[in-house]
Amino acid sequence: MAYGEKPQTHFIDTSNASAARMYDWLLGGTENYEVDRVACSELLKIAPSTQQLARSNRDFLRRVVRNLAAEKHIAQFLDHGSGLPTQDNVHEVAQRVHPGARVAYVDNDPMVLAHARTSLDDNTDTMVVDCDMRHTQDIRQATDGFLDWSQPIAALFVSVLHCLPDTDDEHDPAAVVRAVADQLVPGSYMVICQLVSDDPSVRDGVTQLMADATHGNWGRVREPHEVRRYFDSLEIESPPGLVDVIDWRPDSVPPPKHLRPTDWVEWGGVGRVPG
Template sequence: MSQPQSYPSAVPVGVDTSRASIARVYDAALNGKDNFEVDREVLAQVATVAPGVAELAWANRDFLIRACRFLASQAGINQYLDLGSGLPTAENTNQVVQRIVPNSRVVYVDNDPLVLAHARVLLEENTDTSIVEADIFRPFDVLGNQAVREELDFSRPLALFQVGTLHHYLDDDAAELMRTYIDALASGSYVVIAHFFDPEIDRYSELARKMEDKFVHSPMGGGRFRTRAEIQAMFGDLEMVEPGLVLCDEWWPDGPRLAPLSEVRHCIVGGVGRKV
């Protein structure tokens, strides 16, 4: 039986080592230690058509960090609902925003047993941060969760994150799913989305579709590369923060780009929308 690299003698209760986990695949892409051979096999399969596939995860992560800094330092947000938070790694949402605004409230939502186990240990002494077990693709369950409602004040602006999550929702009603979330938010709230992207440009579109095929037919079982119109629809009527929906690396980068983006990095976009 495959063992996660951080557990030399035991597998955490509830963790299925025979199936790939979205959170653990991302962890593997970020050079983490909490993944199994079956998770690394997903990346290996996609790497046969896109050797730089791990760059999707890095672009996604870097975008999240920059969006967190913006929301905490510029937008005045001090409460966050991070959907599909994934395994803890450097610079999690709570670390970034609480460094800027120390008393910010952060609620993570996930249903991966390994994510829940790690997060509960790490957050034991952080009274401003918690994790809730729920399916992020069932918005009424999340929004009606007692712990979510106790920790966050939905009468005030908050930031809702779907960063690197919605491309694992395979149905065609992702925009409707997001509308349910957006309708529950107060004016002045923000929604942050990062998503695998089909640029509809021959050179990159072919790569996107090849990666999608490998993800869908991998042990993970999903990873849709949607078009700009499909992803933009998930923001509904929100007012987009400049520069709008763009490549993750182009959303307020930390400095001038000294080298061109790889082809893989043309296949993930991010954006931030504000509810007026």
């Protein structure tokens, strides 16, 4: 059972789409429903490169975790909005480098939690926290003792901040990122990326579609300069800096510009907590 979860309190809503289940479908998974597939079909009409972006983003997640584990010697990861299990999850990548690496997954999607109960129970170096990623103090309390907060941690916000709406309080995406960074010791890392577009019709169209499809469980497609704000007070790892994630230390030559998506991209990078 995920930390904080109460038996039989989670109802899997199949009448509205779920961002986690849509992402699963885009990656070729089977843990999704007709409502999710219909929403994905409509999404692809607005942003045809969406499936390509989902796969590029998953490749980025593998590369960045491997890089942090192997080159920065990070052995603790806090994955916000972890989503449904797929191949090469964070703990699998990290534990290939450090067999005892610890990974705490944070999510509150009922289907994600259901799969976590069965797929991670036999791995004592993983835990799942049933929590809204915006409740940073609750997450800190839940992971205290599992993660050693006196040592460096890599906090991951990979393709999840577009699920959070803008607010004027501590639940604003930028405020959430700052709150987590403030909890981390110097030498920790923040991995942050989200969907961005320079095209207002894509930003507005996707935002409205996802808000309708998920019954309000969505935030906003943003612009690169807005994502850059998330890295305020962090030392951005450069090269490559903040980029389309396909260009973040790729394993092979990335496609040339004329073969890239023109509708939207996953944009961000890695920041180090200074000190």
